[in-house]
Amino acid sequence: RYLHAEGYGILSFALAFTGMFGILSDIGFYELIVREVARDKKLINKYVENIATIKVIIVVAVYGLMCLVINLMGYPTQTIVVVYILGLSIVFDAFAMIFNATFQAFERMEYISLGKILKNSMLLFGALLIISKGLGLVSFAVLYLIASLTLLIYNIIISIRNFTRPPRLRVDLKFWRWLIKEGVTFWATGVFAVLLNNVDKVMLSVMVGDTTVGLYSAAYRLVSTLDFIPLAFIASIFPVTSRLFVSSRQSLKFAFERSFKYLLIVGVLIGSIFTILSDRLIFLIYGEDYIPSANALRVLIWSEVFLFINMVFGNLFKSINRQVVVTYAVAVATTLNVTMNWLLIPKYSFIGASLATVLARFLIFLLFFILVMKSEYRMSNESLVNILKVLFALLMVSAFIWVLKGTGTTDSILIATLSLLVYALIIVALRLIDSTDMQLIKGLIKS
Template sequence: MKHYLKSACWLLGEKGVSFFCVLLVNFQVAKYLEPDLFGRFSFAQAISSLLLILSGLGIHNILLRDFSNSNSKRDILYAASLLLRGGFSIIILLLAFFLYRKSILTIEVTIFTLLCLPQTFFYYENILQSKGQGKIIAISKILGVLTSALLKLSMIYYDCGIIYIILCYVIESVIISTFYVFHGRFLLKSAIKNIDFSLLKSDCIYLLKKGAPLLFSGIMVIAYTRTDQLMIKSMLGESALGFYSAAIRVSEALNFLPYLIFSAIFPFFIKKKRESLKSYETLVSRSFSIVLVFSSLTSWIIYTFSEKIINLAYGVDYSNSTPVLALSCWGFVFISIGAVSSKWLLAEDLQKYSLFHSLIGLVINVLMNLALIPKFGIIGASISTLISLFFSSLLLYVISSKTRKLVLIFFRSVLLWKF
């Protein structure tokens, strides 16, 4: 456990550095672009994030689980993941450029889509996490983030425009992937040297089959967390989207934390499950207790100081973002619950339920947005997101007898409040 906690500490340290760098740079980008252009920038990110999820094929967590369970197939699984994501990334890039030529996609979306290629090698993170080597991930990402931050600030200082700022995001991914390629070169050479095409084919089919529910689940998650932005742009315009996106960037800034922590200690979850079912369920219960306390306290602090945070971060021009931040910050509680729930599903090999929950969450979000955005504007979109997160992260687990057990574990953690 100590080994994985040390790895988690490195990853948390990296996220701490990245958090402040990205947040401070995002504030400067928002100020530089102003609400209208910042709305356009956010819209491009929302569209490209869907394309990036598609290129990932949903196999990220499958690889983490399988790398944690077995050492013997790491090289062939890694080769299969590179082949799959590399191929799909090229297809998506060609599609994006085709749609751009047809004036269906903007140049901003097309450039963001370039992130697909370097992120192909990000699967090496799964191997490092499964071995508890978070230090290497942390160093790679810190160098990438710091370089990118300096480049973005330079683009703003020299008034280079939105296109060059977006290119800095691509450069960041290239730097990180270069480190992963260098560090994983021996594993990659081993995979190529000992390649067995029949085994490679079977592993590709296995990853596609197992990853399909998580892929569609990921699409649904991105869809219902970004649908509000797409609908706001359509119904209220780019300026309203700029105000909404500014608030969301603050409230979502910490969303990575629970997923990062539980990804880092997920191999320990698997180990506990193999050793003792009782100790495994106790670990899940205590995980719920910890994230509830931390997320509730964090959300309350952001809610209390929401006006000061917006004024300090963006200035008075973004004052319309304050009520959105005051509401949306509570989504962190449901995100944290969802982080534990999703890892439990993966450990139980029930990832197909992630797709179902995400799909229902998307439907709820769209229907609520249609009802609330015309009446309450961007505040209505915040309310819709909170309601859909509540359903998808916890309430929908009651429906199936296979997942109902998790709800009992959750309420036991709340009632007993054990650490």
């Protein structure tokens, strides 16, 4: 609200732009640490020290390249300065992620959560301070930089106290070659995923303008806040599924199918609620200036539904050392996304970008589904029936909403509440949740 659509558009562009370069600093190291250290905890210092050394070299090159590109693009001085500062925050984040991977490998996700709470609390209270002082856009970029540095310091302290020795540089060229060779497919997946999540904002900025980016980003940011649900879920099971691939593939298949069912049920529920409440949510959070964003939110929320279930597929492929499948799928979807943005943005503006995002994530789902059905982890008939049951529940809720609106009911809060109850009753009636599910869910919530 404080920055208005144009200022928020500049900040969103800068975050997207620096994020696209930030992924170049990892080369798949995060997933490698989690997967390999989860299997053998004694390897942690070897991985952390070698990867930190490699990153020192990479981040210098990446930051220089980013500064060169933003200057060549001809943006105003203010935008360039914001990119410079946010780029430095990406450098700190690159090293912080090494320790986040360490926490995940040891299945101590509470440290990751506390770090996120610390960083986001700083962003929140820092933003309130900036607003109260009437400071400008550059101040927000500086705030991101301070928050990222604080997170890195926190991560280092927690890691030294619990998991690793004090950080040091370590050069093992033979191990470096293995790291890069093994991590490149994880890295390629990350590159395409970041492009998929950010190229729309960059294209909107170039093809339309900062105000449009602000309107689109308002809806996109609201949707992306839901990422924590599948991310937390997958973070809690990835070390486990990586071990199950070695010890019990039947148990791995069981974990995959149950995970798919849970995130499908939750994703469809959230999609329905956000579709109903889009106008209220946008007005409540962003204010009257952003009302056009509600239309984008109605579309984008369904891309999030596909993200929920795609992450389950992705976790399976990474756990069985077939991360290259994820890379190919995301690469194809990113190509589609760029093409559809190029075709749709000139005519439909940010609604076109929203449609392109949904289509891209649907394509990932389709490719993952086909590949899983051809593998030894083929989904059982029961799981396929469960998909149909969830779609039936969605159809019934849609019909219920249509009937409610036909009676003259216009209160979106009331409609959403009643729809939630109807959805829950249908899920129970169709026996989608059993006693085994309840025990597993309790354990997952605890973890």
